[in-house]
Amino acid sequence: MRPTRLTQIVPALAAATLLLLPAIEAASQRKPLATGAAKGKKMSRDLPKTEEEWRKALTPEQYRVLRQKGTERAFTGKYWDHHADGSYSCAGCGQVLFRSTEKFDSGCGWPSFFEAADSTAVKYHEDNTLGMRRTEVTCARCGGHLGHIFDDGPNPTGKRYCINSASIEFGAREKAPRK
Numbered sequence: 001m002r003p004t005r006l007t008q009i010v011p012a013l014a015a016a017t018l019l020l021l022p023a024i025e026a027a028s029q030r031k032p033l034a035t036g037a038a039k040g041k042k043m044s045r046d047l048p049k050t051e052e053e054w055r056k057a058l059t060p061e062q063y064r065v066l067r068q069k070g071t072e073r074a075f076t077g078k079y080w081d082h083h084a085d086g087s088y089s090c091a092g093c094g095q096v097l098f099r100s101t102e103k104f105d106s107g108c109g110w111p112s113f114f115e116a117a118d119s120t121a122v123k124y125h126e127d128n129t130l131g132m133r134r135t136e137v138t139c140a141r142c143g144g145h146l147g148h149i150f151d152d153g154p155n156p157t158g159k160r161y162c163i164n165s166a167s168i169e170f171g172a173r174e175k176a177p178r179k
């Protein structure tokens with residue numbers, strides 16, 4: 001009968017809802033954040049964990065090169081003769097790997113760079129397959145196979161990063177900063 005009872009319950013409910021709000025908000029934000037990351041900034045997207053997930057995330061050619069260390073045929077990739085200004089990100093994880101400012105025409109049929117965008121962006125591994133002594137280059141973030149590095153590049157480094165087009169994605173928007 002006394003109205004005070006209701007007025008006591010309502011604030012209590014409101015208080016309980018307020019307590020729950022941060023948890024509800026966090027839960028509802030998780031999804032949009034994840035999809036936003038996948039669509040936009042590739043840097044922050046979650047990496048596939050299993051080979052099956054990698055297979056689904058990549059095109060067959062990207063999967064063959066990045067995950068199975070395949071090599072595209074010379075002069076067949078989309079970037080060996082590509083000259084636009086911008087940066088080249090890992091097709092597996094979106095990390096920026098190379099820039100157009102360090103790209104050069106090597107004539108070998110694969111996109112070639114004399115330097116990586118950042119010394120920590122790539123890793124090097126001894127590769128003695130196919131009866132050759134080579135140095136494999138992989139993405140430091142996702143481990144994807146990119147290509148090989150050779151000592152016959154131009155100045156100033158003398159290096160030639162011989163990279164599969166299938167391993168990288170060109171982005172014109174991220175302009176390379178002038179040194």
Ligand SMILES: [Zn+2]
Nearest residue numbers: 090093139142
């Ligand atoms: Zn990567």
